[in-house]
Amino acid sequence: MTPFSHRKADTVAALGEERLISAIRRWLGDVSPPAPLGIGDDCAILPASKKAQAITVDPVIYRRHFDDSIPPCAVGAKLLKRNLSDLAAMGAKPRAAVVALTLDPRTRLDWLEKFYRGLAACARTYNLAIVGGDVAQADKILAASLTLIGEASGSRMLTRAGARSGDWIYVTGPLGGSLLGKHHRFTPRLSEGAWLAAHPEVRAMMDLSDGLAKDLHALTPSNAEPALDPALIPISPAARKLARDSKRTPLAHALGDGEDFELLFAVRKNSNRASFEKTWLRHFRQPLYCIGNFVSIGKRPAGSIDLNAHRGYEHLR
Amino acid sequence: MTPFSHRKADTVAALGEERLISAIRRWLGDVSPPAPLGIGDDCAILPASKKAQAITVDPVIYRRHFDDSIPPCAVGAKLLKRNLSDLAAMGAKPRAAVVALTLDPRTRLDWLEKFYRGLAACARTYNLAIVGGDVAQADKILAASLTLIGEASGSRMLTRAGARSGDWIYVTGPLGGSLLGKHHRFTPRLSEGAWLAAHPEVRAMMDLSDGLAKDLHALTPSNAEPALDPALIPISPAARKLARDSKRTPLAHALGDGEDFELLFAVRKNSNRASFEKTWLRHFRQPLYCIGNFVSIGKRPAGSIDLNAHRGYEHLR
Incomplete structure (x- = not known):
């Protein structure tokens, strides 16, 4: 209209x-x-x-x-x-x-x-x-x-600062391809955000609006870099669909597309992740996705994603 | 620029x-x-x-x-x-x-x-x-x-509601002609507003942004109408200047021009106005202007201003 x-x-x-x-x-x-x-x-x-x-x-x-x-x-x-x-x-x-x-x-x-x-x-x-x-x-x-x-909603608000080297990196849902409809049909992760803020394992959090490759910098501690496992990135069906015509890979869409509106957060490295993820599933239908961790600068393992090769949504271009 | x-x-x-x-x-x-x-x-x-x-x-x-x-x-x-x-x-x-x-x-x-x-x-x-x-x-x-x-700033916030029939109508400064410079050079009346809210004589208040003729409706009790004395309206030098070319009277500018950013307020009818105004002058250089009062509908005295003959700033035209 x-x-x-x-x-x-x-x-x-x-x-x-x-x-x-x-x-x-x-x-x-x-x-x-x-x-x-x-x-x-x-x-x-x-x-x-x-x-x-x-x-x-x-x-x-x-x-x-x-x-x-x-x-x-x-x-x-x-x-x-x-x-x-x-x-x-x-x-x-x-x-x-x-x-x-x-x-x-x-x-x-x-x-x-x-x-x-x-x-x-x-x-x-x-x-x-x-x-x-x-x-x-x-x-x-x-x-x-x-x-x-x-x-x-509880006793604390979570900020982007607070993640440390070794902490695990999580997202709350599949990424990429928002342009095909999710950009206006998404559900803001309010209950999820409240639950995560109530769990002390979670040290820092932000929402994904300009694409993981760009946004993750804001969560990364100054003495670390993210080591993301390409096999662990949850790729949305919409990202796969877009990739058929865009000449880019589904992974590139998942890392680069804007307006995911999922939560990105860091979990303390020594936490009991299995128990944390299991408790989560008692409250939410969609699983959590652990996509990697923060490592010391220069210690990124072979096979992990080079984020410099990917770009998020660029404003003012 | x-x-x-x-x-x-x-x-x-x-x-x-x-x-x-x-x-x-x-x-x-x-x-x-x-x-x-x-x-x-x-x-x-x-x-x-x-x-x-x-x-x-x-x-x-x-x-x-x-x-x-x-x-x-x-x-x-x-x-x-x-x-x-x-x-x-x-x-x-x-x-x-x-x-x-x-x-x-x-x-x-x-x-x-x-x-x-x-x-x-x-x-x-x-x-x-x-x-x-x-x-x-x-x-x-x-x-x-x-x-x-x-x-x-004190113990209460003042709203537009609360004026009663008989209450006195005041403004904090001369009106009209803002277009000639006051619209961006004005000083917001924060100290004045705080002082007025701290004085129980003041029952209702608003700021003047679309012109007195239009804005005053919002302060007027439902069982009353404003009786403004044309001789009491403080007319700014800028309103007089504009009137030279506009074929409108200085008073019309004072009543109709937008962006005065002065305060308009109602003072309880039985208050000691002389003492109220005198106390004000101990704090502020510019005097208060009492421009009339609220009267029962249909009881507006001859010689008072017919606001229906004046218009404030109209948006979306």
């Missing part, structure tokens, strides 16, 4: 700002609390919490993160889920979000309604409120930026 | 994403705390606070909120100050902000550096940290959206 129309009656310009904001509150329904806890005052008030808060922001931009082929409700859900994946990476749970919308006055009202209803349905699933936002006009743009606030 | 260049060496495309983010951290300097309290992890962690939090989001968009005539450092400051004005309207003080940047790869690095340095200087003035953000690429766009988190 294309988001723009030249028939003014079909567009946001027919409504004007005030009525548009009323419509947005109606579309959001019960995930939009009354002011001042939600939309309608200069700020939204978020009740006090005893915990540290986690903040993240990510946008969706027309022709960049979605196009006419993605249903608008899926665009709304993707906007929230991209941010939820960042919370999952800390072992945090969501509390509230604000949405800054930038749109061309020719934006179709029915596109926008489906976008907000998709966003609301997703917010409802994850039990968070959409508490505020902004609507700004600009030519030939349709973009929304969501800022998400959460807090630890 | 125009923000785009066709010489790749001058643009963000020459740097790529990772080096651009490093540059942004350098430009932000000491207002960018180390991860996970700042940029560099999946989320930024904000330490626990005993107080309720206030959240607001506002953007600046090229050709909408700024153009080539505004220095980039002033654009950065304006982005933050627009949001600070919303916190001021609650009597809140700022804690932390995240910035979502959307830019064309042809965006000039020196423009962006000045933008971030202007933002950082402003953040330093108001003692808040820039803790995170996102950089996304899109064609022919330069926009930044800032989400600001704050908390009550």
Whole structure:
């Protein structure tokens, strides 16, 4: 569905700002609390919490993160889920979000309604409120930026720092080929992230958004390098499918494709991995994948993956 | 200064994403705390606070909120100050902000550096940290959206609700003509907002962004209407200047122009206004302006302003 129309009656310009904001509150329904806890005052008030808060922001931009082929409700859900994946990476749970919308006055009202209803349905699933936002006009743009606030689901939040040489490297699911649909159909790994943060074996965690080959650097201790076993990388069926036409290997897709939205984490080298993985399987259907470990620089075994030969998603090119 | 260049060496495309983010951290300097309290992890962690939090989001968009005539450092400051004005309207003080940047790869690095340095200087003035953000690429766009988190500076936050029929209507400064420079040179009324929230005479408050004629509706109790005395409206010199060419009266500019960024508030009808105003003057150089009061619907005295004859700034037209 294309988001723009030249028939003014079909567009946001027919409504004007005030009525548009009323419509947005109606579309959001019960995930939009009354002011001042939600939309309608200069700020939204978020009740006090005893915990540290986690903040993240990510946008969706027309022709960049979605196009006419993605249903608008899926665009709304993707906007929230991209941010939820960042919370999952800390072992945090969501509390509230604000949405800054930038749109061309020719934006179709029915596109926008489906976008907000998709966003609301997703917010409802994850039990968070959409508490505020902004609507700004600009030519030939349709973009929304969501800022998400959460807090630890247990006693700690996990960061990217903390892995050590010798630690095992894990991912929560098969990688690559997200472009074929997972990029907007994925489930953010919130329960998984919370479970992992509650287990002291896990020392560091992040989510995979730009491809394993690129993202893994951020988890790698400064005195180490990753030694990944090519036979252990879980390759998604979509990565295999893409490889048929792309002249790249399925493994190259698994290492290089963006928007996996799986969790990548490091497990303490002396932990009882068998017991850790077995306990995991009591809670989650999909197994954990141990794909290698961190070794001292220069000690990467023969046959392990040379990540310099692979690239993740490059922005600003 | 125009923000785009066709010489790749001058643009963000020459740097790529990772080096651009490093540059942004350098430009932000000491207002960018180390991860996970700042940029560099999946989320930024904000330490626990005993107080309720206030959240607001506002953007600046090229050709909408700024153009080539505004220095980039002033654009950065304006982005933050627009949001600070919303916190001021609650009597809140700022804690932390995240910035979502959307830019064309042809965006000039020196423009962006000045933008971030202007933002950082402003953040330093108001003692808040820039803790995170996102950089996304899109064609022919330069926009930044800032989400600001704050908390009550005293024991309460003030909302737009709470004014009653009979209450006095005040503003903190002269109105109109912001277009001539105040729209980016204004000082957000944070100290004033904090002072007003600490005084129980004040029942409701908001900031003026779309013009008094439009914004005042949000403060008006449902059983009342505002009775404004045209002789009491403080008209800025810029409004008078604009009126010389615009074929509108200075008063029309004061009532209708956007981006005043002054505070508008209601004072309990039985308060000792003389003492209230005198105490104010011990703290602030600029006097308070009482511009009228709320009266029962239909009881507006002859000679008071008919707000229906005036319009504020209309979005999405």
